Amino acid sequence: MALxxxxxxxxxxxxxxxxxxxxxxxADDETSSDEGEGEGEDEGEAPTPAEPPTxxxxxxxxxxxxxxxxxxxxxxxxxxxxxxxxPTPGGMxxxxxxxxxxxxxxxxxxxxxxxxxxxxxxxxxxxxPTSAPDxxxxxxxxxxxxxxxxDMLLGDEIVACAIEELGVDPRRVHVTGMSAGGLQTAxxxxxxxxxxxxxxxxxxxxxxxxxxxxxxxxxxxxxIHGGETxxxxxxxxxxxxxxxxxxxxxxxxxxxxxxxxxxxxxIPQGYGVDVVNFFxxxxxxxxxxxxxxxxxxxxxxxxxx
Numbered sequence: 327m328a329l330x331x332x333x334x335x336x337x338x339x340x341x342x343x344x345x346x347x348x349x350x351x352x353a354d355d356e357t358s359s360d361e362g363e364g365e366g367e368d369e370g371e372a373p374t375p376a377e378p379p380t381x382x383x384x385x386x387x388x389x390x391x392x393x394x395x396x397x398x399x400x401x402x403x404x405x406x407x408x409x410x411x412x413p414t415p416g417g418m419x420x421x422x423x424x425x426x427x428x429x430x431x432x433x434x435x436x437x438x439x440x441x442x443x444x445x446x447x448x449x450x451x452x453x454x455p456t457s458a459p460d461x462x463x464x465x466x467x468x469x470x471x472x473x474x475x476x477d478m479l480l481g482d483e484i485v486a487c488a489i490e491e492l493g494v495d496p497r498r499v500h501v502t503g504m505s506a507g508g509l510q511t512a513x514x515x516x517x518x519x520x521x522x523x524x525x526x527x528x529x530x531x532x533x534x535x536x537x538x539x540x541x542x543x544x545x546x547x548x549x550i551h552g553g554e555t556x557x558x559x560x561x562x563x564x565x566x567x568x569x570x571x572x573x574x575x576x577x578x579x580x581x582x583x584x585x586x587x588x589x590x591x592x593i594p595q596g597y598g599v600d601v602v603n604f605f606x607x608x609x610x611x612x613x614x615x616x617x618x619x620x621x622x623x624x625x626x627x628x629x630x631x
Contacts, residue, residue, distance in 0.1 A: 335631070373611025375521035375543075378496040386486035388413070388451055395455075399482040404454040405484060406430035410446040415493025417449025418605060421481055423503030423510040426464050430454030436528065437598035438506055445602060451492055453484050468513035469506045477510065477516050485521070487511045496525060497610035500599060504528035504593050511569050512536070520544050524608035526601040529556055529591055531567030535574040546608040546615050547582040548573055548601060548629075549629060555590040564591060579609075581615035585629035600625050 331465040383396030384393045388409040396402045422433035423522050433454040434442065441453050458477070462470030466477050481501075488494040499522055508530020516532075520540040526548040548569045556564040568584060575582040587594040603624070621629055 341612050371401060371533070372497060375496050375499075375610055376498075376605075377510070378521050379482035379486040381486045381490055388488065388492050395480060395483045395487065397479045400479050401458070403456060403458065403476075403480050405453050405480075406433070408433070408452040409492070410449070410451075413446065413451070414449040416495050417451065417492070418445060418498035419450065419485055419488040419492075419494045420445060420452045420569060420602075420605065421484060421499075421501045421514070421516070422452060422454040423477075423507030423534060424457075425507045426469075427444070427507035428504075428507075430456060432459055432504065432507075432593075435503070437602065441598040441602050448475050449492070449494075450492065450498070451488055453488070455480055455484070456475075464506050465512075466506055466510040466626070467518075469509050474489075478514060481514055481518065483602055496521065497608070498605070498606040499523050499610070500525065502525055502526040502531065505530070505558070505564075505591065509567070509617050515545060515547070518523050519545060521610070521625065524605055524612075525609040526550065526604060527568065527571070528593055528597075529564040529568070531564060531569070531571040532574070533567060534570065538578065543610070544580045544613050545610075546604075546617075548578060548585065548604045549582060550585045550587065550594065550597060550601075552590040552592060552594070553586045553588040555588075558591050581613070581618055583617065583621065583624070583629060583631050585626055587626065588627050594626075595627065600629075 327568035382398035384551045388407055390409055392404045394402045394404050411580050424430055424432040434453055437556040445452055457465035461467050464470055467474040489496055501511050501514055501522055508527040511525055511527045512530050512532050517539055520543055522545045524546040528550045529552060546629050549572050551564050551568040554565055555611050572582050572584055
C-alpha cells in the first residue's frame, strides 16, 4: 500500500509554509502551558511512568540540527533536533514521524516554527527521526508490516537521552506525525503505552486494532484526518483508519477526539498550536481529560467529541 504526505498549500513548500497560518496563534503557547496541567489528577503526587526508558548508548548533545542516536541493539540513526540554547529542566519531548516521500523537516510545516520555538523556550525539545535505509518501501518498519523494533527502540533512546541530558519531564512524552508518520504515531503509542503521555495523529490510525503495551495507561489522543477524501492510492482510506483507532481507544477507556478538516490527504495548516496546547494539557496520567466535558473554543470547529 502506498502512503504519502501532501502539503495543504499548493504554492508553498514545507519550511516556508510553516510561517503561515500557524504563526498567527503561536503566541498562545506561552500562556497555555499551565492550562489543564494537573486537572483530572488525584491530590498529591502526580502520576509518573513506572518504567521510563533509560539510555543504552552514548547520548548526543541536544544542539539544534541533526544528531546521531546510538541504541545498543540497532545501528545508529540520525534525527533532526530542535532545542534551545540553554534549556531548563521540566520541558516536554515531542517525537515527530514524517510521511512517505518526506523528511524530518516536515515537523516545521506540521507544527510551525513559532510553535516549535515555544516548546524549546519552555525547556522542551522536538525530535524528528530519519527512517532506516532498510525499512522497506515506506518509512518506518511498522508501516511495512514488519515486526522489527528498530524504530521503537530509536524512540526509546531519544526519549531516554532527552530525560537524562535535558531534564525533560518523564510525564511529558508526546508523539505526532503525518500519513506514514501518522500510522507510526499510532503504532508507537500502542507499543510504548507504558510511558507515552498523549499523541496527535495526522491522517494516521490503524488498519486493525493493535495491542496495548500497557492498557492501564490511558494516554489521550487527538486524531486529525481529512474526511472521506483522505485517501491515497485509491484504497488507503485514512478516514476509516482513524476511526478504527478512535473506536479502539475509546473502548479501552482512553480519552480521544477527532478533527475532520475535510481537506483530504494533506497536512492542515494552523493545527500545530492546537496539537501542542493539547499536549500541554495532557501530561502522563491525566484522567479525566480537561477536554472531556467540552473541547476548548480555540480548537478548530471541525474537532468534536
